Amino acid sequence: MNGISSTSYMSIAARYEHSGSGVTPGNPLIDALPLDANVEDALNRLSHFPPKPGLGERKSSELVRIAELARLGQLCIPLKAHNKASIQLNRLIKQAYERRNPFSVEDLQRRHLIALTDASSVPLAVSPDDKALVLAILGVSGSGKSTFADAFGLPFNVVIEHRSHADRSLNLRQIPWLKLRMPHDGTLKALCTQFFARVDSILGSTNYAQAARSVRLLRHIAPLMQQVVTAISLGVLVLDEFQNLRSAKGEELHMLLEFLLTLSKVTGVAIVIIGTPAIDQVLPKRVRAKLGLSTAGECGFAPLRGQDWKEFGDRYWEYQFVKNPGPLTPAIRAAWYRASAGNPGFASTSFVLAQRLEIGGREQLDAASFERVRYTEMATLGPAVQALRRGDPRSLMGFDDLLPRSDTGSLMDLFTGVPRPNPEGKGPDAGEFEDFATGVSTSFTKSRQSTAKDRVSHRN
Known part of the structure; x- marks a missing residue:
């Protein structure tokens, strides 16, 4: 070979x-x-769950835990x-x-x-x-x-x-x-x-x-x-x-x-x-x-709805790097949805950014964590999130134009810790916003x- x-x-x-x-x-x-041999095998191949943080990791320094958030870039949920x-x-x-x-x-x-x-x-x-x-x-x-x-x-x-x-x-x-x-x-x-x-x-x-x-x-x-x-x-x-x-x-x-x-x-x-x-x-x-x-x-x-949204959230919630992880309550799910409209890329990013804000601070995730992310780090994505929540064809047709390229590139850097590779050599923000938070990482x-x-x- x-x-x-x-x-x-x-x-x-x-x-x-x-x-x-x-x-x-x-x-x-x-x-x-x-x-x-069958679709189940295909979905198993598509699945990837990196190691979940343990008690010892949650006691690590702020810088170490923030760096470990990049591990979520490897998470792939069928x-x-x-x-x-x-x-x-x-x-x-x-x-x-x-x-x-x-x-x-x-x-x-x-x-x-x-x-x-x-x-x-x-x-x-x-x-x-x-x-x-x-x-x-x-x-x-x-x-x-x-x-x-x-x-x-x-x-x-x-x-x-x-x-x-x-x-x-x-x-x-x-x-x-x-x-x-x-x-x-x-x-x-x-x-x-x-x-x-x-x-x-x-x-x-x-x-x-x-x-x-x-x-x-x-x-x-x-x-x-x-x-x-x-x-x-x-x-x-x-x-x-x-x-x-x-x-x-x-x-x-x-x-x-x-x-x-x-x-x-x-x-x-x-x-x-x-x-x-x-x-x-x-x-x-x-x-x-x-x-x-x-x-x-x-x-x-x-966008994810119903049981798909529940399963997605349950999987991600196991990757809390804050010192005081809590349960995923209905109020938190609702706030998380308001920040992402069920878009996997937005949901992944808001989850990571919420932890970045709380590590070294309150050291816990709750509804307020996601509301804070929604109105600060992800505020420029607000029109795109609203378009998703409305779901009408006219709004979705113009969805790409609602994505500020420079901000999405910066969010990608925050998520992975490294600049986003660009296959066409036209700057870090070239190409669509596609999957910037759920992309297949190098590992x-x-x-x-x-x-x-x-x-x-x-x-x-």
């Missing part, structure tokens, strides 16, 4: 196991996937939305490969036609019967969409090396899962540039980005993209922050959407779009359905990678 450390992808030898009901056996691209999305994503990955058995005549013909195209070729035509495979995951910033996608996709961050299957030669590489961020300008050129650079980084032995730079006309990039997707047998292409399409203009928007749908139809790759309600400003739900941007369904990550990612390695080693 050779690690690809620069990208957190691992190169592994293919080991084949039939993936269960609903899947025809004998497709190596499916049988080699590190799929979970919710009902995770259950539904896990089922759909597990199904989606299999669907992406069902028509792509490399031993079938149809797939051999498709691969041959795609390989024959070049940058100057007219993109391959698609049949009206070919359907794009697109799943939409939508929810406001801080609802946990990106956290979920990162945790779910971690076992699939592998390069599967196929050499033979059932005594038949099979020489290909398979990347089941690839996640990108929709560029801030929402342009096709920026997205394709990011894709080729990412693939080069994962494989370490290709130079697709340079080949793409030699393509002079943007419409000629489609054949190259189709070739690369086919060459790496890509299963799922995940596009986070899809609401950045708001920055695309007229023809550019139409070109990008047509490009993605054609890519899925021609190559069979499944596409997952992750975005906020702001996407409705340019692509209302009826338009998404008409275009085929939700053919595999939609998953909604709504969480490493622990999940270890789990994936152990699982692959066990299968081998």
